[in-house]
Amino acid sequence: MFKRKSLSLPYILFILCGTVIPLLAILYYAMVDKSGHFTLANLAAIGDPLHLKPLLFSLLLAFICTAICLLLAFPLGLMLRRSGAGKKGFVIFLLILPMWMNFLLRTIAWKILLQKTGVINAILNAVGLKSLEIINTPYAVVLGMVYDFLPFMILPIYNVMIKIDNSLVEAAYDLGASPFRVMKDVLLPLSMPGIISGVTMTFVPSMTSFAISEILGGGNISLIGNIIEGEFLRGGSRNVGSGISMVMMVFILISMALLNKVDKNGEGAVV
């Protein structure tokens, strides 16, 4: 008899090879020095200003990116809630469309657009405006992150919001609430599971991204992802890279835990 349990084998294998073994390997490298002796120096390496500054800067950019995405996605959710089914689907389709293209390509496209002699500046100059000089600055990095991660904020918020029963909104109006209070007392709390998912799915990838900062930062912007990349691929120490990765993972786990605490029911938790 074919056991149902055996059906889960591919998934178990996938999790083992894709998550557990690499994690253990990172953990091992983080805990030893080059000659294989136990050490905590790799973890402590985060205290080095050379690493600490990029970590804090990554946190800051990830925070800004998440905040901008949230500020864009929540009002959009409010608007889409009230529009017709066809319109809703079309707007969501348009927002997701860029995701069909490889994200590196999209980022490189931004680089070309934003160049000093790029399309955007050409247009700005043509109408007599000053050039936009944000390429190779943190502004360009944040712009790229927001562009790449916005759909991950919009989709969970939208999914939760359109399911909120409109009679709850009407009940709040009926009990005397102003439109602002309806938003604050009913729509916002009931959207929380979606907001939590959205924040998680935006904050974590923007915190760990290194490609966007490299492409749009022109090598000037060093985020924690770039540091780890450098340690592994550009003549650094694999052990130090692993140590910093472990520390960053702890940071992410802490922020997850904080987020899940806000979401009492745990409906929106993805981790």
Add this chain to the structure above:
Amino acid sequence: MGNILELVNISKSFDGELILDELNLDVKENTFMTLLGPSGCGKTTTLRIIGGFTTPDEGRVLFEGRDITNLPPNKRQLNTVFQKYALFPHMSVGENIAYGLKISGKSKTYIDDKIKYALKLVNMDGYANRDVSQLSGGQQQRIAIARAIVNEPKVLLLDEPLGALDLKLRQDMQYELIRLKNELGITFIYVTHDQEEALTMSDTVVVMNQGYIQQMGTPESIYNEPENAFVATFIGDSNILSGLMLQDKLVRICGVNFICVDTGFGVNKPVDVVIRPEDVILDEPGMGQLDGVVTHLIFKGVHYEMEVMAGDFEWLVQSTEMHAVGEAVSLRVVPDNIQIMNKPESEDEEAVVIDV
């Protein structure tokens, strides 16, 4: 008693379909008024216009004589009990009830007192700290009512509030609502498609169909003196026969002359005649006004329901005495139980506009 609410020439269409057509309705203070009709008759739209959730295309809504047509729901002195309760799932029972009071800025002691009072009123003492999701449908309904009435509205709107409850609970809640209405001394406007609910609870029943008011009156007058075939068939079971009004107080049905009590229809005028199945008296053949044969028999609990073929018409008859299928019987109706209606002259006139 004055009118607390007046709807004046209200019209409303959705996507080009006319839902309400020049509706006029006066609601007297401190009455239990029920809007009754099949789905799509416009009763819910009427309630939503009163609540402020839908704006009429034409016409005005007057509250205590003041025009509130363009006032948003949060500025109206009305509260609504929604069909699916619409309790806030992220708030406790107490917080739900307190919501309206918090918005109007009442003190904490006042709010706490009110929560206790309202919970007692709906027989839900001690539930203030419960989670809404832990409550049964009937309990949620009570909390929805409590949440509405703590705000001391002058008019309470109820949109099929008992629709989702099972039969026994629904009957209990009907008595509760009558008691609440009497204790609070406010106006209830209640929407339902359930004729029994309407007859049980209301002071005034408004029967609606296709965006028009068909008839408005006390439950007794609606049941006993339906003004047209729609009302007669919608409210309870009935036999509707074609008849000829020979003269005042004399109508010819199935080839037999019946004495009735209605006057003023003219001479030799075709009319519709309504006879309720419980008003048909069965007897030995030859003893009644019309002879016939029983064709169907069903036991309904309180009574037997039979169909009797007599004078080319299948009569619906309810009686506590059983007559087997195939049995020859006679029918008799006392003059008081024969209700005469004008025949509609066209399809459209089926939906009569009645100025109240």
